[in-house]
Amino acid sequence: MVVETRSQVRPGQRPPEAGQAARPGAPRRPPGAEREGEGFGIVSRSSITPMESVRRLLGFLAPYRRVVIQVILLLFATALLGMATPYLIQQVIDKALTLGNLPVVALYALGIVALSLTNAALHTIQRYSLAYSVENAVYDIRNRLYEWIIRMPFGFHDRSRTGQLISRLTSDIDRISRFLGFGIAELASVTLTFLSASIMLFRMSVQLGLLGWTILPPMIWIALRGSQELGPRFYGLRQQFGRITAQIQENYAGVRVVKAFAREQLEISKFRRELQEFNRRRMGVIKIFALLQPSMSFLTNLGLVLLLAVGGHAVLQGKLTLGQLVASQGYMMMLFGPIRMIGWLMIMSQEAIASGQRMFEIFDTQPEVKEKPDAIELPPVKGEIRFEHVSFAYEQDTEVLHDCSFVIHPRETVAIMGATGSGKTSIINLIPRFYDVTSGRVTIDGYDVRDVTLKSLRRQIGTIFQEAVLFSGTIAENIAYGRPDATMDEIIAAAKIAQAHDFIMSFPDGYQTRVGERGVTLSGGQRQRITIARAILLNPPILIMDDSTSSVDIETEYQIQQALNASMRNRTAVVIAHRLSTVKNADRIIVLDRGRIVEEGTHEELLALGGHYRRIYETTLAQQEEKEVA
Ligand code: GTP
Ligand code: MG
Numbered sequence: 001m002v003v004e005t006r007s008q009v010r011p012g013q014r015p016p017e018a019g020q021a022a023r024p025g026a027p028r029r030p031p032g033a034e035r036e037g038e039g040f041g042i043v044s045r046s047s048i049t050p051m052e053s054v055r056r057l058l059g060f061l062a063p064y065r066r067v068v069i070q071v072i073l074l075l076f077a078t079a080l081l082g083m084a085t086p087y088l089i090q091q092v093i094d095k096a097l098t099l100g101n102l103p104v105v106a107l108y109a110l111g112i113v114a115l116s117l118t119n120a121a122l123h124t125i126q127r128y129s130l131a132y133s134v135e136n137a138v139y140d141i142r143n144r145l146y147e148w149i150i151r152m153p154f155g156f157h158d159r160s161r162t163g164q165l166i167s168r169l170t171s172d173i174d175r176i177s178r179f180l181g182f183g184i185a186e187l188a189s190v191t192l193t194f195l196s197a198s199i200m201l202f203r204m205s206v207q208l209g210l211l212g213w214t215i216l217p218p219m220i221w222i223a224l225r226g227s228q229e230l231g232p233r234f235y236g237l238r239q240q241f242g243r244i245t246a247q248i249q250e251n252y253a254g255v256r257v258v259k260a261f262a263r264e265q266l267e268i269s270k271f272r273r274e275l276q277e278f279n280r281r282r283m284g285v286i287k288i289f290a291l292l293q294p295s296m297s298f299l300t301n302l303g304l305v306l307l308l309a310v311g312g313h314a315v316l317q318g319k320l321t322l323g324q325l326v327a328s329q330g331y332m333m334m335l336f337g338p339i340r341m342i343g344w345l346m347i348m349s350q351e352a353i354a355s356g357q358r359m360f361e362i363f364d365t366q367p368e369v370k371e372k373p374d375a376i377e378l379p380p381v382k383g384e385i386r387f388e389h390v391s392f393a394y395e396q397d398t399e400v401l402h403d404c405s406f407v408i409h410p411r412e413t414v415a416i417m418g419a420t421g422s423g424k425t426s427i428i429n430l431i432p433r434f435y436d437v438t439s440g441r442v443t444i445d446g447y448d449v450r451d452v453t454l455k456s457l458r459r460q461i462g463t464i465f466q467e468a469v470l471f472s473g474t475i476a477e478n479i480a481y482g483r484p485d486a487t488m489d490e491i492i493a494a495a496k497i498a499q500a501h502d503f504i505m506s507f508p509d510g511y512q513t514r515v516g517e518r519g520v521t522l523s524g525g526q527r528q529r530i531t532i533a534r535a536i537l538l539n540p541p542i543l544i545m546d547d548s549t550s551s552v553d554i555e556t557e558y559q560i561q562q563a564l565n566a567s568m569r570n571r572t573a574v575v576i577a578h579r580l581s582t583v584k585n586a587d588r589i590i591v592l593d594r595g596r597i598v599e600e601g602t603h604e605e606l607l608a609l610g611g612h613y614r615r616i617y618e619t620t621l622a623q624q625e626e627k628e629v630a
Helices: 050-059 062-097 102-151 154-159 162-204 206-253 255-260 264-316 322-363 424-429 454-458 475-482 488-497 501-505 524-537 554-568 580-585 603-609 612-629
Strands: 385-395 398-408 413-418 439-444 461-464 542-546 572-576 588-593 596-601
Touching (some): 050 162, 050 322, 062 322, 102 162, 162 322, 206 255, 398 424, 398 439, 413 580, 424 542, 454 461, 461 524, 488 501, 488 524, 488 554, 524 542, 542 554, 596 603, 596 612, 603 612
Parallel strands (some): 413 572, 413 588, 542 572
Antiparallel strands (some): 385 439, 588 596
C-alpha cells in the first residue's frame, strides 16, 4: 500500500523560491493560459493524472511506512477473525443447541465473546495506528502547502483568488485526509471481507454461494451507476460551495464599499442566487441517494428471502444443517456489505484524487521569480541602484515599462513622478525583485538582483507599500514585523523618526494598542506612519516608498513629510512622489510617461526644461504650493 514515490514534495524540501526548482521537467504553459477557471500557475491541471495524484498522495504516508505496514497486517487479521463468528454460530447450533448440550453452548458463547473482544481490540489498534500516521501526514501536507503558497512570488498571488487558495488549504485537504485515513483502509478491508465471505459462503453451500453471487451483479451495477451519477454532482456541489465561499470572502473584504454604495440588496440577491444554485445541486445529489439506498436495501432483502427459501428447502431435505443456513445468512450479509460501501468509497476516492490534483497543481506551479540554485548572499550594500535597458510586462505582450535606464547613487533620494498608470509602482517593484524584468537588468552595487538570494536582497531594502497593511496585533508588533527581535527602545526610536510616537502615546495602551485586521482603528495617515516605522526599524541601506496618501490634511501631510525626510537620511531612497515637498526634497526627479523615462533632473532643471514636469507642476504641484503658503 505504501508506494515509495519520487513525490515532488518531500519533507524538508522547500518551495522553489527558497532555492530549489519545483520540478525540473514540468511542462510549461504560456503565461496567461492559466487565466480561465481556477488555474493557478503555469502548469495546467490536466498535467497531473489521477494515477499520479494517488501515487503522490500515498507518498505523503511514506515517512510513516512502519505504522502503515502494521495497519495492513491488522486489517488482514480483523477481516479473517470476522469470518470466524458465523462459523462458530453454526457450530453452536449444530453441535450444541440441537443436541440440548447447554455447557457446550455456554463454551461457544464464551468463545464468540472472546473472539469479538479480540477483534474489537485489534480494530481499535488498527484505527488508532492509521489515524496516527494519517494525522501526521495531513499535518505535513497542510504545512507544506501553506509554506509553498506563502513563498510563492507576487505574480502567483496576483492571479489567485484568495477563496480558492483557502479552500485548497481547508476542504481539499479534508477530503485527502478522509481518503487516506478512512478510504484506503476501508477499500482494503471491504475487498478482503468480500473475498473471504465469498469463499466461506461457497464452503457452506455451493448452491447458496451461487445464489449470493446472482444478486451481486445488479447490486454492483447500482453501486457503480450511483457513483457515476454522484461523482460529477458532488464535484458541482463543491464548485458551487467554493463560489459561495469566495463571494463571502470578497464581499466581506469590500463590505465598506458595498455599504457606501448602498448595494446591500444587490449583494444579498447575488448571494441568494448562488445559494439557490447550491440547494438545487444538493437536491440533485439527494435525489440519487433517495433512489440508491432503498434499491440496495431491497436487493439485500431479496437476497435474504431467496436464501431462506432455497436454504430452508435444503434444510428440510436434510442437505443443509440449520447452523449452516444461519451461518450462510451471516456470510451473505458480509458479501453485500462491501458492495453497498463500494459506491461510497469510489466517490470518496475520486474526490480525494481530484483534490490531490488541485493541490499538486499548486505544488507544480513554476514561480516566475525563482532563486537561482547558485544564488549568492548579497553583501551589505552601499545602495547604488542601476536600471539597464529594463523592459517589463506583467503579462506577455503587454509591456508596461519600455527600455528604462537610470542610475541612483548611494544615499541619493530620487523621486519618481508620472501620471497614474505610467508605471511608477512597476518600476520600484523590480528593485526588491517582486517581479522579474522581461529584458535588461536591475543591479544593486553591481549585483544583478537575479543573482542573489531573495532574503539577503530584501533584508537590505525597506519597502513601504502604496497600501498600508497592518496585521492584527499590537502597534509594537506591527512595527517590529521585519525584526521581531527588536527591543522596545529601538521600536520607539523608529516610531519617533516616523513621526508616529506622539499619536501612539495618545492611545491609553500606547504601543500595546491592538489594531485590527486592517488596522481599522487608525486613520490612513497614522497607518502609513506605522508602516514607515516598520521599514525604518530594518535600518536598510535602501528605502523604497510608494507614497499615495496625497489626500491627507495639511497637518498630517507635514508630519508624513517630516517622517520621510528623517527616514531617507543616510540611505538611498526611491520615493514615488505626489507632494511638492517630497519632490523638492529629492536630489533628483525621474519623470515617467506611459512606461518610458521622459525626463530626469532636479526640480529647477526640469522646470526650466518646460516639458512633462513643468506641466505636472503647473497643473497640480503649484496648487499645493499655494495651499501651503495659504
Ligand atoms: P498609480 O499608482 O495609479 O499612480 O500608477 P502607477 O504609475 O504606479 O502604475 P503601475 O506601475 O501600477 O501600472 C502600470 C501599468 O501596469 C498599468 O497599465 C497597469 O494596468 C498595469 N499593471 C499594474 N499592476 C498589474 C498587475 O498586477 N498585473 C497586470 N497584468 N498589469 C498590471
Ligand atoms: Mg502605483
